[in-house]
Amino acid sequence: MSDNTKNDAPPERPLKAYAFDPSQGRNLGNYMTINVRNEALQPGPVGKYLVVIDYDASNDTYYEPVNLDDPAVLLRGGLDPSESDPRFHQQMTYAVASETIRRFEFALGRKAKWGFRGGRRTDPNRYRLRIFPHAMQEANAYYSRDLQGLVFGYFPASETDAGANLPGQTIFACLSHDIIVHETTHALIDGQRRFFMEPTGADTPAFHEGFADIVALFQHFSYKEALLEVIQKTGGLIYRLNVAPEVAPADGGPVIAPELSTENPLVQLARQFGEAMGMRAALRQALGTQPNSKDLEKLFEPHDRGAILVAAVFDAFFSVYVRKTRDLMRIAKAGGATVGPDDLHPDLANRLAKEAAKIAGQFANICIRALDYCPPIDILFGDFLRALITADYDLVPNDRYQYRAAFIEAFRLRGIRPQDVASYSEESLRWCPPEEMKGVTAPVCKGLDFDVFSLPTPAQQKRNAIILSLFGKNNAEALGLRPGIPVQAHSFHPLHRVAPDGGLRVEIVAELMQQTEVHLDPNDQQSEKFTFRGGTTIVLNREGQVRYAIQKSLGKDDDQNERLRRQREYYYAMDAISGLTTYLPPPPLDGRPMNFNLIHRGY
Ligand SMILES: [Zn+2]
Known part of the structure; x- marks a missing residue:
């Protein structure tokens, strides 16, 4: 192939998918086409970020991998939606996961990265996220x-x-658009914030779940026809929550199908999955609940608690x-x-749809971008x-349409109270630079080696990690780190963002981490130990000056350490509330990450 034809390659590849899941039939724009970024693919599909491996462990069977470059498939814009053709399942998981990755890259202003460290050197797929569309016979899906x-x-x-399914009919989690986006989002969060997988309190697992649902729900509003x-x-x-029937029923109630009102698919998640499990409803209906500022004190199961966050957003x-x-x-x-x-x-x-x-x-974008400021x-x-x-x-200092005011009001109504702030005003909610926080000049980190438009090479990563660790150590006090304890730089992301005014912002985000071993019971030196972590997210400008140091300080193991006290309490509570143990792993005394397999099981 000459260079010329290479450049002529179309930028996008159309692939068909269900907008929701097979149970919606052709209603509400359910048959949709996703235009994924065009990339060279091997059968699987296997692309740059993803490898679909269709191995069924329950039956010890491999299904034939789909070749999306087959002219017969290309000419049709991908295989048609089908519940019975595993190759369509492979295509759909690839298309939806690719689209989710693209969303993140667009919002974050950098290439996506996975949270795992890669396997054997000989494994060609060690940097790719694996997708197993038919991994097991179980009502479950997880990252x-x-x-x-x-x-x-x-x-x-x-x-x-x-529900709308045939009793006993086979339901595939991999054909639920929502579930694919949700699981891909778990993987993407893990790539940005590795330690969010450690359940340190009720909010951490709930955040992972809520955030994954938020991304899946916002995705609904990009389906033009359905919208x-x-x-x-x-x-x-x-x-x-409901959409009006096609024909208003008479006083005696509906007698034909068009007179039935239906649920609004935009505001619910994974309907087929939920109905097939006998829940008579979508898997999750976070929306449409009344704001109740007491919910946070009552809901601890990760999905239920996460739903509070979803509802606020x-x-x-x-x-x-x-x-x-x-x-x-x-x-x-x-x-x-009349309207x-x-x-x-x-x-x-049309105008309303465009606006929505x-x-x-x-x-x-705002939600995904906020990950960098966590x-x-x-x-x-x-x-x-x-x-x-x-x-x-x-990015947008002038908040003409009051997006931020809307966020603040919604979070306040749901009882979400940030710590250490004087009020719900925008000024006091914004993280502040070290000058304001500690009255010290913002330190400058010199010598970082990066190219804004490409991922740092492993050699650059290594060099930068050393520079950043040293920087953390030398400026511990100003950055909210504990002097005398080693500092590890865990991630380093140069990123560029284009503001609505067209200006290009270049920033660097890095995580500086510390850890120490503490006893579960501070008064009992014989009690089990766990790893207690602290750390700071630093946001630097192009010159290396610290703009924000967003901190969860390690502190000392004493009465003053509020965060450590909360974490201990959480571990005790998890042990005590037997209802939770079916959803949550036991306290991660060895710093073990959350087990999404258990969190999602049977739910
Ligand atoms: Zn989840």
């Missing part, structure tokens, strides 16, 4: 750092209560959507149009609010 991959199960639908249909059927009120999203589309509604009404369900003028519906998709994209460990929901506010302020 495993040990397996370096995403594991999807399949199972027979409930015989007694299968347009929901807008038509709800009169633009896309946050409604979507509350903010819908508030901004309503605010930004109010003028369109007013114009329509002023022109004498109820099914009365929307197609032009108005745009705002959803912006919100997803502390390296022990994330609390309140920390995430502060990260959101800081990340957005950094």
